[in-house]
Structures are given as structure tokens and as C-alpha cells.
Amino acid sequence: MTSDYLRAIKAALTGSPATPLALVCNFEAEARWATNHVGLPAAALSASTDVVRRMEQLGALLAGPDDVLIASHDLDPGFRRYAEELGFSLPEVLVPSRTGGSTTENAIGSPELLKALHGRQLLPMGTTVDEEKLADAAGIPLAVPSADVFERVNGKIYGRRLVEDTGLRPVPGHTVESVAEFDSTLHGVSGTVVVKDSYGVSGKGLVVLDSPAKVQGLRKLVHRRASRTGDDRLHVVVEHWLPKRCDLNYQFTLARDGSVTFDFVKQALTEHGVHKGHIMPAELTETQHEELRHAADVVGARLHRDGFHGVAGVDAIVGVDEVLYPVLEINARLNMSTYQGGVVERLVPPGHTCLARHYPIGDSGFADVRRVLPRDVVVTCFGTAAAGRLYTMSFAPDRASLEALDAATTTALESL
Structure with a gap:
């Protein structure tokens, strides 16, 4: 059964909550958008290609049974059975027959895969020229805007200017x-x-x-x-540099008609600027919540004016003085939190706290991982285990219990 969360996204992007989608989780999109821009003269730091490609399987718990997920690797059979036992109706995973390029490039060169996309709309994590070519090759529309729109609205320079122009509180x-x-x-x-x-x-x-x-x-x-x-x-x-109490990430969905739906806000876990996970609910006052909702409306209106519609994640910070800076960075694309929405809807009890993060893991089969994991820890992506990461979501009645569950999970996985 398709989650209400996904149905709302489909309705906003395509006009119908029942539109069948073809998802491709192209986490390398930012690197493609950066091609025409000059950044700092430093050595490039990036996750291995294997990790990035295996992260594509995060899309399996977002997509519904009428959708397909294009990925370089099929789901582990044990993980598929596990997810179905939890109540998820998983999509068919289409693995390109061609190899040698990115998942999208390989899909373009796979005739049988292209045929399987007929009658769908393509939903990439973010559109680059490669996803435009894939949609053209399959003869299907994109559910989101073109690559030039995505490139324009995802730069940090664009985000700072938007904040300055609209009167939001800038860093x-x-x-x-x-x-x-x-x-x-x-x-x-x-x-x-x-x-x-x-x-x-x-x-x-x-x-x-x-x-x-x-x-x-x-x-x-x-x-x-x-x-x-x-x-x-x-x-x-x-x-x-601002002394801060916490990092935030909030998401809204911007429909084709310009209407904005505030989806959620989470407290981001970062280490030296690198994203490590999310915890929710975020520790915010009602006034701070209202500020974020107002910022989402303002940012959404400007994005719509500039040709964008789709899912957008925004980073924000709360200073040690409790002043909220509602727009540190705009990521006008699907993000890690996007892929967690269906899990939260289906599995997290009302009033509970939830932690989404990844753990280091050795070479282990899914049955062994499932055997040692504590109760109330849900595996959200097992494919990355082959590259040393296990993505999970945990939930507990309060933060103290959640911290204990996090520690128990670390210990359990170390035992493997």
C-alpha cells in the first residue's frame, strides 16, 4: 500500500496521487551541477562510487508497489522479505543491463529497462542533463523541472541572495x-x-x-x-561562524501551482560539517516552528517564481542565544530525510522520538544483522552494507531511551 506521504508528493508533482513513478536516486547530482562553477582549490572529497550507487536502494522504502526504482543493484532477498513483513509494498527494482557509467547512463543504454518505464513519470533525486536524456530515451515526462532550473536554484549563492531579497534573517x-x-x-x-x-x-x-x-x-x-x-x-x-545550539533540516513540498506543504523539521546530526543523521522531533519552541513555516512559504514562493516545483530541504541553525537562522542552505531536491517519510508514517508511534543514522558495519549477511539488532531498530538500506555502512531508523519513547538504543545498536553491530 502506498503511504499517504508519497501520495501527497505525487499529487503535488504530477496532479494525481496515483501517478506511477520511476525513481532514480542520483546522489551524484550536485557534482554535475557544479561542473560550470569554480569552487575552492582543494582536493575533492567524495564517497566511493560503490557507496553512492548502493545508497540508491534508500528509494525502495519511499516508492510504492505501482512504482519502479532504477538502481545498479537489486535488493537483498532477505531485506525485501523483512521490509514486506514490516508492511511495506515495495517497488520493482530495475537494474540496467549496461554497465560502465552512472546508473542513469547505464539505464539509457538498456532497451528493456527503457520499455519498462512506459506510462510513468521520472522522479530523480535531482534533475541533471543525464536524467533529461533518460526521460527522452524512455519517452516519458519528468515529474520535476529541467536540469538548468535545478542547477540555478541549488547553488549557495542563489540561496544567500534569496534570503537577502526576501527579508529572512540571514547568517x-x-x-x-x-x-x-x-x-x-x-x-x-x-x-x-x-x-x-x-x-x-x-x-x-x-x-x-x-x-x-x-x-x-x-x-x-x-x-x-x-x-x-x-x-x-x-x-x-x-x-x-555562529555559536549554535543545533542544526536543523526541514522539508517542504512545492506543488506545480505554487502551493507549499510543510512536511517536517528534524534536528540534524553533523560532525565537522558532514551529515551523520537526523533526530526528531526537533527541540524547538512553537515560535521557532512558526518561523520555519513562514520561511518555507517565502522560499517556496521564490523557487516557484524561478521555475521550480518539487521537494526541497532547507538547512537552518539555532544559535546558543536561541535566535533562529531559517535558511543556511537550500537543497531544492530530494534529500536523505525524504526517503524516511514512509518509514516514519508506518512505524514510528505518535509521541516517540526517532533517530535516523548510519553505522559502520563489516561484511555480514542480512540474517546476521537482523539477528543482532535491538528491537525498534529498522534497517532502511542494507545494500550499503557491502560498502561498510548500514542505514537505520530507531525509535523510543524519549531521548534518553533513544540514546541507550543507539549505544546498544553500535555494540550489537560491532559484535559482527
């Missing part, structure tokens, strides 16, 4: 589009600042400058590259 900072602007900006700031690539994600393309030596070191690298390449462009944002 103090600056946008930079050239080496000269970078020099001028750094010359005028004091204290710790964070420099972020406009298209960086999950801690990649992010540098904390907390000393004059680090500032001068980064400036030298920027100038050296510009001199070598003859390219003076630099697309980054520079933000002042």
Missing part, C-alpha cells in the same frame, strides 16, 4: 564570484569564517578559517590556481 556573510571579490571580502572580516563552495555538499568544499595563517594560505591557493588557469572566477559564500 552574516557574503557572496563571492571572483578572486578579487574574495580578497576584498576576506580583508574586511574578523573572527572565524566559513568558506563554502556554492555547490559543495556534506562537508565537501568547506573550509573553516580561524587564524590569519589559514586565511593567507587559502588566498595563496586561490591566486595560484587563477594565475595557472587564467580563470578569475570563484563561486563561494563566506559566512561568519
Whole structure:
């Protein structure tokens, strides 16, 4: 049975809650959007291709029985039986017959897979030129906008300008589009600042400058590259470091007609700027909740004006002084939290707290993992276990119990 959560997304994006979809969880989309933009001159940090491709299976618990999931690997049979026992009606997984490229590229070169997409709409995590080509090759429409729209609205520079234009409370900072602007900006700031690539994600393309030596070191690298390449462009944002109580992530769905549905807000768990998971409900006052809902309406209106519709996740922070900064970054695409919505609806009891995170894991079969996991811990993606990660969601009556369950899960998986 399709979740109410997915039916609402389908209705907003396609006009009908029953539209059959073809999902592709192309987590590499940001890297494609970044192609025409110049970020920081630092070594690229990225998850292995195997991890990224196996994360595609997160889409299995979002999609419904009338949908299909395009992925490089089929679901583990034990995991499929387990999910069905939990009450999920899983989609058919279509594995491309061609290999050698990304999952989307391989799907384009797989004639039988293309035939199986007829009568559906394509819902990628975010549209790049490859997903446009896949939709064209299959003769099906996209449920979301084109690649140029996604690229335009997902840059951090776009997000900062949106905040400034609409009067939302901004994190103090600056946008930079050239080496000269970078020099001028750094010359005028004091204290710790964070420099972020406009298209960086999950801690990649992010540098904390907390000393004059680090500032001068980064400036030298920027100038050296510009001199070598003859390219003076630099697309980054520079933000002042704010002492914070917590990171937040909230999601809204923007329908084709411009209406905004506030889906949820979660407290984000991060380590050195890298996303580690989410906990909900977030510890917020009702006033802070209202501020987030207002921000979602404002951001949604601007995104719609600029041609976007779809699911959008927004990062925010609460300072140690309890001041809310409602838009730190806009991710106008599906995100990790999106894939958890059906699990929350089906399995998390009202009033309970919930933790979504991944754990390191050795080479183990699903039966062994299921045997050692504590009760109230749900596996949401087993495919990544082959690459050393196990994605889960846990739930408990309160945070103290949830912390104990988290610790017990770590111990159980270490026993494998």
C-alpha cells in the first residue's frame, strides 16, 4: 500500500496521487551541477562510487508497489522479505543491463529497462542533463523541472541572495564570484569564517578559517590556481561562524501551482560539517516552528517564481542565544530525510522520538544483522552494507531511551 506521504508528493508533482513513478536516486547530482562553477582549490572529497550507487536502494522504502526504482543493484532477498513483513509494498527494482557509467547512463543504454518505464513519470533525486536524456530515451515526462532550473536554484549563492531579497534573517556573510571579490571580502572580516563552495555538499568544499595563517594560505591557493588557469572566477559564500545550539533540516513540498506543504523539521546530526543523521522531533519552541513555516512559504514562493516545483530541504541553525537562522542552505531536491517519510508514517508511534543514522558495519549477511539488532531498530538500506555502512531508523519513547538504543545498536553491530 502506498503511504499517504508519497501520495501527497505525487499529487503535488504530477496532479494525481496515483501517478506511477520511476525513481532514480542520483546522489551524484550536485557534482554535475557544479561542473560550470569554480569552487575552492582543494582536493575533492567524495564517497566511493560503490557507496553512492548502493545508497540508491534508500528509494525502495519511499516508492510504492505501482512504482519502479532504477538502481545498479537489486535488493537483498532477505531485506525485501523483512521490509514486506514490516508492511511495506515495495517497488520493482530495475537494474540496467549496461554497465560502465552512472546508473542513469547505464539505464539509457538498456532497451528493456527503457520499455519498462512506459506510462510513468521520472522522479530523480535531482534533475541533471543525464536524467533529461533518460526521460527522452524512455519517452516519458519528468515529474520535476529541467536540469538548468535545478542547477540555478541549488547553488549557495542563489540561496544567500534569496534570503537577502526576501527579508529572512540571514547568517552574516557574503557572496563571492571572483578572486578579487574574495580578497576584498576576506580583508574586511574578523573572527572565524566559513568558506563554502556554492555547490559543495556534506562537508565537501568547506573550509573553516580561524587564524590569519589559514586565511593567507587559502588566498595563496586561490591566486595560484587563477594565475595557472587564467580563470578569475570563484563561486563561494563566506559566512561568519555562529555559536549554535543545533542544526536543523526541514522539508517542504512545492506543488506545480505554487502551493507549499510543510512536511517536517528534524534536528540534524553533523560532525565537522558532514551529515551523520537526523533526530526528531526537533527541540524547538512553537515560535521557532512558526518561523520555519513562514520561511518555507517565502522560499517556496521564490523557487516557484524561478521555475521550480518539487521537494526541497532547507538547512537552518539555532544559535546558543536561541535566535533562529531559517535558511543556511537550500537543497531544492530530494534529500536523505525524504526517503524516511514512509518509514516514519508506518512505524514510528505518535509521541516517540526517532533517530535516523548510519553505522559502520563489516561484511555480514542480512540474517546476521537482523539477528543482532535491538528491537525498534529498522534497517532502511542494507545494500550499503557491502560498502561498510548500514542505514537505520530507531525509535523510543524519549531521548534518553533513544540514546541507550543507539549505544546498544553500535555494540550489537560491532559484535559482527
